[in-house]
Amino acid sequence: MTITRRERLRTATVSEIKEGARRLLVSGGPQAVSLRAIARDMGMTAPAIYRYFPSLEALIKALADDLIDELAATVTAAGEAAGDDPTAQLGAMARGFRRWSIEHPVEFGLIFGTPNPAFGDLQAECGPEDPGARFGRPYLATFLRLWERSPWPTPPRELMEAHLGPHLEPLWLSQGELPIEVAYTFLSGWSRLYGLVAMEVFNQLRWAVTEPEALFEVELAMFLIQLGAAPD
Amino acid sequence: MTITRRERLRTATVSEIKEGARRLLVSGGPQAVSLRAIARDMGMTAPAIYRYFPSLEALIKALADDLIDELAATVTAAGEAAGDDPTAQLGAMARGFRRWSIEHPVEFGLIFGTPNPAFGDLQAECGPEDPGARFGRPYLATFLRLWERSPWPTPPRELMEAHLGPHLEPLWLSQGELPIEVAYTFLSGWSRLYGLVAMEVFNQLRWAVTEPEALFEVELAMFLIQLGAAPD
DNA sequence: ACTGCGCGCTAACACTGCTTGCATAGTAAA
DNA sequence: TTTACTATGCAAGCAGTGTTAGCGCGCAGT
Numbered sequence: 001m002t003i004t005r006r007e008r009l010r011t012a013t014v015s016e017i018k019e020g021a022r023r024l025l026v027s028g029g030p031q032a033v034s035l036r037a038i039a040r041d042m043g044m045t046a047p048a049i050y051r052y053f054p055s056l057e058a059l060i061k062a063l064a065d066d067l068i069d070e071l072a073a074t075v076t077a078a079g080e081a082a083g084d085d086p087t088a089q090l091g092a093m094a095r096g097f098r099r100w101s102i103e104h105p106v107e108f109g110l111i112f113g114t115p116n117p118a119f120g121d122l123q124a125e126c127g128p129e130d131p132g133a134r135f136g137r138p139y140l141a142t143f144l145r146l147w148e149r150s151p152w153p154t155p156p157r158e159l160m161e162a163h164l165g166p167h168l169e170p171l172w173l174s175q176g177e178l179p180i181e182v183a184y185t186f187l188s189g190w191s192r193l194y195g196l197v198a199m200e201v202f203n204q205l206r207w208a209v210t211e212p213e214a215l216f217e218v219e220l221a222m223f224l225i226q227l228g229a230a231p232d
Numbered sequence: 233m234t235i236t237r238r239e240r241l242r243t244a245t246v247s248e249i250k251e252g253a254r255r256l257l258v259s260g261g262p263q264a265v266s267l268r269a270i271a272r273d274m275g276m277t278a279p280a281i282y283r284y285f286p287s288l289e290a291l292i293k294a295l296a297d298d299l300i301d302e303l304a305a306t307v308t309a310a311g312e313a314a315g316d317d318p319t320a321q322l323g324a325m326a327r328g329f330r331r332w333s334i335e336h337p338v339e340f341g342l343i344f345g346t347p348n349p350a351f352g353d354l355q356a357e358c359g360p361e362d363p364g365a366r367f368g369r370p371y372l373a374t375f376l377r378l379w380e381r382s383p384w385p386t387p388p389r390e391l392m393e394a395h396l397g398p399h400l401e402p403l404w405l406s407q408g409e410l411p412i413e414v415a416y417t418f419l420s421g422w423s424r425l426y427g428l429v430a431m432e433v434f435n436q437l438r439w440a441v442t443e444p445e446a447l448f449e450v451e452l453a454m455f456l457i458q459l460g461a462a463p464d
Numbered sequence: 465a466c467t468g469c470g471c472g473c474t475a476a477c478a479c480t481g482c483t484t485g486c487a488t489a490g491t492a493a494a
Numbered sequence: 495t496t497t498a499c500t501a502t503g504c505a506a507g508c509a510g511t512g513t514t515a516g517c518g519c520g521c522a523g524t
Contacts, residue, residue: 006490006501013502030346034480047482048503056481113346115434116262130439155454163450167443174439187440187447188454194436195427202347204426207362207406208419211399215419218395222387222420238470238522245471266511279513280472288512 014052016042018063025063026106030116033060060110067107068131074100076138086146087229090189093139094220098197098213105201112198133174140175140186147182152227154181189223246284248274250295257295257338265292292342299339300363306332308370318378319461322421325371326452330429330445337433344430365406372407372418379414384459386413421455 020038035046035056053059078096079089101108111131146152154160160180171183196219199205200212209215252270267278267288285291310328311321333340343363378384386392392412403415428451431437432444441447 004491010501035482036480045504046480047484047505050482051502109346112434112436114262114341132436132439136440155450160450163446167441167446170438170442171440184450187437188451191427191431191437191447191451192424193427194431195423195425198430199423199426202344204344204364205419205423206402207364208368208403209399210402214395214399215423218387218392218416219420219423236522242470267513268511277473278511279474279515282513283471 010052017049017052017059018066021059021063022067022107025110026104029106030110035059064110065131067104067111068135071097071100071107071111072135072138075135079138079142086142086149087224087227089142090139090146090227091220091224091229093142094193097193098200098216101197101201108198108201112194113202130174136186136190137175139190140178140182143182143186143189144178146227147179150228151181152185154185157181160184185227192219192223242284249281249284249291250298253291253295254299254339257342258336261338262342267291296342297363299336299343300367303329303332303339303343304367304370307367311370311374318374318381319456319459321374322371322378322459323452323456323461325374326425329425330432330448333429333433340429340433344426345434362406368418368422369407371422372410372414375414375418375421376410378459379411382460383413384417386417389413392416417459424451424455 017038020041021033023041024032024034024037033056035049039046039049049059053062075093075096079093082088082092101112157180164184165180168180168183172178196212196216200216205212205215249270252273253265255273256264256266256269265288267281271278271281281291285294307325307328311325314321314324333344389412396416397412400412400415404410428444428448432448437444437447
C-alpha cells in the first residue's frame with residue numbers, strides 16, 4: 001500500500017497537465033486549450049499526454065471535475081464562515097457562488113455553460129454522484145436545517161406533491177428523503193441564483209444594468225425575507 | 233435603387249451559407265461548424281466563403297443575430313396568440329421562450345450560452361440595439377401594459393430607487409422611461425425564466441428532476457399569481 | 465468592344481487531435 | 495547482479511482546421 005516513486009511522479013505530472021490546461025483556458029478561452037500548447041508549456045510533446053489522459057476531451061472533463069470541487073469547497077467555506085443562522089449561511093453561500101463565478105468566468109462557463117459535445121457531455125451520467133448533486137448538497141443541507149428550525153411559507157403541499165412529486169426521484173435518490181417544501185424551495189432558489197449569476201457572467205445583462213451586483217443583492221434580500229429572515 | 237441580378241444572387245448565397253452553418257450546428261454541435269464543411273455541402277471551396285464573410289467568427293455572429301430575431305418573433309407571436317389579458321400573454325411568451333429553446337438547444341447555446349471568445353464576444357457592443365434589448369422589448373412592453381392596467385405588489389419604491397435606480401441607465405436608454413417597479417419585475421422575471429430554461433437546456437437539472445416542465449409550470453404559476461393573475 | 469469588378473478556384477502555411485512504432489529509463493524479480 | 499518488464503517519452507505522419515495569396519473566368523457598365 002506504499003506509494004511508489006513512479007506513482008508520485010505520475011500524479012505530479014497529471015496535476016501539471018491540468019494546471020497548464022487551466023492556465024490556457026483562463027488566458028485564451030476554451031479554444032486555446034490544445035494538447036500541443038499544454039505540452040509545449042511543460043517542455044513535452046503532445047503524444048506524451050496520451051499516457052495520462054485518453055483524449056483531450058477526458059482531460060477537460062477531469063479539469064471540470066476539479067473545478068466543481070473547488071467551487072463546492074469555496075461555497076461551503078463561505079457558509080461555515082457566516083455563523084450559525086441558516087439564513088445568513090444561505091446568503092453567504094449565494095454570495096460565495098457569485099463571487100467565485102465572477103472571478104472565474106471561463107471556469108464557470110466550462111462547468112455551467114453550453115454543454116459542448118466535443119468537450120464531452122458533462123451531464124451524460126447522472127447517478128447520485130453527479131457533479132450537480134455534489135454541488136447542490138451543501139445548499140440542500142442548509143435549507144433543511146432552516147426548515148427544521150423554522151419553516152417558511154410555501155405553495156400548498158398537495159399542489160406541489162401533485163405537480164412536482166412524481167418527478168423528483170433523482171433528487172430523493174441522491175439526497176435522501178426531504179420535505180417536498182424544502183426540495184421545491186431549493187430548486188426554485190437554485191434556478192434563480194443560477195440565472196442571475198449566469199446572465200452576469202455571460203454578459204447578458206449589460207444592455208440593461210451597469211451593476212448586476214445591485215440586482216443580485218435585491219433579489220437575494222427578497223428571497224431571504226421570503227424564508228423568514230429579518231429585512232435589512 | 234433597383235436590385236441588380238448580382239445583388240440578388242449574392243444575398244441568396246449569403247442565406248445558403250448561413251443555412252448550411254445552421255444545419256451543421258444543429259447536427260454536430262458548434263465544433264462541427266467549419267468553413268470547409270459548409271463549402272463542401274454547397275459544392276464550393278472554403279476560401280470562396282471569404283467573399284461573403286470576413287471570417288468564420290463573423291459568419292457565426294451573423295447566424296446568431298438571425299436566431300435572436302427568429303426567437304423574438306416566435307415569442308412575440310406566442311404572446312399575440314394569447315388574447316388580451318397581459319398576464320396570459322406573459323405566460324404564453326414564457327412558454328414560447330421555453331419551447332423554442334428546448335426545440336433548438338444548440339441555437340439556444342449559441343445565443344445565451346458561454347460567450348466563446350473564438351466565436352466572437354456577442355455582447356461586446358451594447359447600444360440600444362443590443363440583441364438582449366431587441367429580445368427583451370416585447371416582454372417589457374407587456375409588463376408595462378399590465379402595470380398600467382393593474383399594478384402588482386413590489387418592494388418599496390424608495391428601496392428600489394436607492395439600490396437599483398443608479399444602475400439602470402442602459403435600460404432607460406434602450407427602452408425609454410419606465411416605472412422602476414416594472415423594470416425590477418421584468419429583470420427579476422427574466423432572470424428566473426432564463427435560469428430555469430438554461431438549466432433545462434444545459435442538462436443541469438437532470439440530477440434532481442426528471443420532468444423540468446413540471447418545475448417550470450409551478451414557477452410560472454407562482455410568478456403570475458404574484459402579478460395578480462387568478463390561480464389555476 | 466473594352467475595362468473592371470465580382471467570384472470561384474488551386475496552392476500553401478500554420479495550426480489542431482490523434483495513432484503508430486521505437487527508444488530509454490526506472491522497477492522488480494530471478 | 496543480471497534479466498525481464500513496464501512506464502514513459504520521442505519523431506513521423508494522417509486527416510482535418512482557418513486563413514492568405516494569386517490566378518482566371520465571366521458578367522456588368524461604359
